[in-house]
Amino acid sequence: MSLYMSPKYKEQVLDRKRWFEWDYKWFWGSFAWVLHRLSGWALVFYLLLHIWVIHHLSRGPAAFDQVMQAVGTPLFKVLEIGLWGVIVYHAFNGMRVIIVDFWHGSKYQKQLFFIVLFLFVVLWVGGGIIMALHMIH
């Protein structure tokens, strides 16, 4: 892909108001989009760490159980419940993005976002309770 950027592109795409500017005008779709991007960054950060941690399997049972113990403290368990929330949001909003892209869903993007938020709350709370119960036992 050539990275040449025409003056028109620069004006219409690059110089428009950004979501992190104080006078950006928010709407439901931009809210969904920003959450999707932030959760995406968080998930990539987690993925890289996760592969690094799990690769200790190749160093045998002692090394693996040792590293798992290090990430098995209550702090990490609570963070894992947060991770579950981030996953659920990104997964279901991702499905919303696909519906919007492929099935003229832009008509219903706002309603679809409310469905995503509903599923996010239900699944995060439900899964969080199960994980919290595992933590206690």
Next chain:
Amino acid sequence: MSFKSSGNSGAFAWFYQRITGIFLFVILLLHFTIMHFTGTGEITYENIVGRLSDPYWKMLDLSFVVFALYHGLNGIWMAIQDYVRSEGWRAVIYTILVLVGVFLFFLAAVTLIPFGLK
């Protein structure tokens, strides 16, 4: 200098982002369910050995790693294209993303493939 990322307009990256997304939707939710909901919550070497010695699980996990790395790093690249205008910095970041992807795939492959074969 015109830095070339993939020799196309980005349409393939856009399309594959959705394809891998659908795959990850299924496999990641399954992965998390098996690891955190249906099990005891205890993840030990012994618990994992059995699954990873099975060639089907091994293939599934390897494709999981490939799809997740592609989806994640391509997502970062899409965000970078929104914010970074300098072609030099784009080239540097793109190279880093590719190297990180290759390195972590290598780590995952040397962990998964020999499992149960020794």
